[in-house]
Amino acid sequence: MKNFPVRVAGWSARHPWRAIAGWFLFVALCLGTGMAVGGHPATAADFRIGEAGRAEAMATEGDLQQKPVERVLISARPGTGRLDPAAADAAALDIAARMAKLPEVRSVAPPVRSADGSALRVDVTMRGDELDGRKHVGPLSAQTAEVRAGHPGVWVEETGGPSISKGVDKLRGDDLARTETIALPITLIVLLIVFRSAAMATVPLLLALSSIAASIGLSTLASHLFPDNGVGTNIILLIGLAVGVDYTLFYLKREREERARSGGRLDSPALVDLAAATSGRAVVVSGLAVAASSATLYLADDVIFSSIATAAIVVTLVAVLSSLTALPALLVKIGSAAERRAERKTARAARQGRPVTPASPPKSGPGRFTAAVLRTTSRHPAGTLTLAVFAMLALAAPLSGLNLTDMGRDTHSRDVAAMRTYDRLNTAFPELKAMHQVVVRADPARADEVAAALRDLGTRAETDPALAGTSRLYTSPDHRISLLELPVPHHVSTDAAQASLDRIRDDHLPATVGRLTGVESAVTGDVARSADYPEHQKQKLPLIIGALLLVTFAMTVWAFRSVVLGLIGVLLNLLSAGASLGLLVLVFQGDRAEGLLDFDSTGSIGSRVPLLLFVILFGLSMDYQVFVISRIREAALRGVPTREAVLDGIGNSAGVVTSAAVVMVTVFGSFVGLHLIEMKQMGFSLATAVLLDAFVIRIVILPALMLLLGVGSWWPSRTMGRAQRTVPAVEHPVKVG
Secondary structure (H helix, E strand, C coil): CCCHHHHHHHHHHHCHHHHHHHHHHHHHHHHHHHHHHCCCECCHHHHCCHHHHHHHHHHHHCCCCCCCEEEEEEEECCCCCCCCHHHHHHHHHHHHHHHHCCCCEEEECCCEECCCCCEEEEEEEECCCHHHHHHHCHHHHHHHHHHHHHCCCEEEEEEEHHHHHHHHHHHHHHHHHHHHHHHHHHHHHHHHHHHCCHHHHHHHHHHHHHHHHHHHHHHHHHCCCCCECCCHHHHHHHHHHHHHHHHHHHHHHHHHHHHHHHCCCCCHHHHHHHHHHHHHHHHHHHHHHHHHHHHHHHHHCCHHHHHHHHHHHHHHHHHHHHHHCHHHHHHHHHHHHHHHHHHHHHHHHHHHCCCCCCCCCCCCCCCHHHHHHHHHHHHCHHHHHHHHHHHHHHHHHHHHHCCEECCCHHHCCCCCHHHHHHHHHHHHCHHHCEEEEEEEECCHHHHHHHHHHHHHHHHHHHCCCCCCCCCEEEECCCCCEEEEEEEECCCCCCHHHHHHHHHHHHHHHHHCHHHCCCCEEEEEEHHHHHHHHHHHHHHHHHHHHHHHHHHHHHHHHHHHCCHHHHHHHHHHHHHHHHHHHHHHHHHHCCCCCHHHHCCCCCCCEECCHHHHHHHHHHHHHHHHHHHHHHHHHHHHHCCCCHHHHHHHHHHHHHHHHHHHHHHHHHHHHHHHHCCCHHHHHHHHHHHHHHHHHHHHHHHHHHHHHHHHHHHHHHCCCHHHHHHHHCCCCCCCCCCCC
């Protein structure tokens, strides 16, 4: 491993134009192949989880699965008073006739009037899979708009799963475009401040964006093994910009340091070799750690997390590849150009008989803030450690009240027009808020017996105050599958809806269908899916976190040959994740920050957010950990006392770690401005986690622990033991700042 980055960088340095051309050819090939082959999007079957998933699979066997349905709502125009029944009927007949002619439509139901007479609705069932409805809903929306224009006496609007999904997709796309316009300029400004060179500042962005392009193509191909649920590109943008810039930043900073240290005695290829042997190795270790951490998401047995894992692994490994191939070549070309400019400047000065003003070397050592913190930590490590850990635990305290829910349709932004119509539809027809579906599979000869049991269940439900409306019974053509629909007058995410599901599963089903032998039954529907998904995540969470801790520990031990540092890495990552999750609960489960962050609190956290935070944070924190400890280890292996190595290593790496953290916080923080609540929560938690990791964990807790442990930090490394035995018995205090 020590030689691999050097060998690759050495080849790129000796053949820079080949390496650069090869990289961009690779990017074009990945993107072109991905576009030519196409992706494999996830189907409804890929999303099936728990009992609800089993029920959906049985319903599909009898062609009774949920179909894409659009509902056209006809009501009085705002400010015109009551609905004109005749005008509403005319509009309903018109919309029904138009919809029935569309090839995308399977059937059109008769108009249904609301109980209070304030609205009329027409249900339109589309052809195809439920998830494909958003791709074909355009013609339906166009017909609705024409009917609205042709019937000015009423207000005609459309909503449903397909139109809501299409609106949410558009909103997500607009949001992501806006985050790019924020993140890219800020990242460029940070890099200009760090390098004070436009050429050097554009290199990280260029490689990050090209890595993202290649990863999109590769992930498209990978979707044929792991179906993409639609979030893959989002994750590639999120992770790709962060790690792509960070890896290049680490490499570039080290090359600049070695150039300044050499004083012009080494040429660009030699400097690239030095950077590859140090930061290059750290980049490889960090990339492998992020990929290995992301791979634990496959254990979730969930298409969403599989898509995220695939995207994160692909973009991370591609970013590492760009840092080992294209980056050294670009550094050689930029460095050689700078050397030639310096030579011409020196020659001109010699001809003119004036002295040459040397270029100011890049800043090294800690800044004022870091120096002040390290000074306090070096003098009082035990007290500093106690105070910092106590503060992190205090931030994690709200985690005890964590409430996980599936962020379903009810939580979507009302900036989507179909969601505003959805609210008005549910007000006029409260029985449409949610639905339970009881599915039974039995021998066809027992179809009548099953139907009688389901009718009994429906009768019980109609007298249950937790339920409402009239049940509907469907039977498959082969009489093997029966399905009973039960309307629920409560929104999916409410306690009342959950209580109604419990009543069905625990009371009504066992008392009716449950008494039949030799049949299989299960309950699905909006509420069941919303309940079963978080429960599935809770069951998988211990397994994934356990695997994540093991991966983090193993990667750290492998990288630094120290069991102690492996344990420290695990504990610090847990502390950072816990504190950021505590802040997430504090901010998003209450209403304190609704105005500031522009959201409506659901009183819960998205069920996917904690798991994503743990996995992504554990992987990305290895960037800082590997880079910082690598600097400390380099000095310690040279015989520098551990105390001095810790303070110098953290002090000298603080600038680049801070710059990298600013880039990551900018990328993640831009997601806080999104309209989708779960993406907003993920961006907030990752941004706060990176801030805590960079400014508390890496410059307060880590140095305090290593100062207290001393040489014991490296146990059981024999190489480090021999190097440290050459240290004088008395260590002199190190002045920081």
